[in-house]
Amino acid sequence: xxxxxxxxxxxxxxxxxxxxxxxxxxxxxxxxxxxxxxxxxxxxxxxxxxxxxxxxxxxxxxxxxxxxx
Numbered sequence: 001x002x003x004x005x006x007x008x009x010x011x012x013x014x015x016x017x018x019x020x021x022x023x024x025x026x027x028x029x030x031x032x033x034x035x036x037x038x039x040x041x042x043x044x045x046x047x048x049x050x051x052x053x054x055x056x057x058x059x060x061x062x063x064x065x066x067x068x069x
Contacts, residue, residue, distance in 0.1 A: 003009065008029070012020040022032060030052060032038070039056045041049045051059075 008026065010023040010026055012022065014020055026032070032053065036053060037056065038050055038053065039059060041051065043049075
């Protein structure tokens with residue numbers, strides 16, 4: 001199956017404790033390291049999204065407004 005450049009798809013199994021393992025290739029591409037905090041967004045109709053790591057700060061500014069300093 002051919003996918004557009006920069007587009008990826010992976011699968012993950014949910015364990016008994018509700019945990020998932022992010023595939024190694026995804027962790028490498030997106031620079032995800034042990035101990036990182038990830039933002040998960042959910043929409044009942046569209047599903048769950050995990051935006052890039054830097055999105056937490058951007059999301060906080062959008063929701064709470066202004067500068068965090």
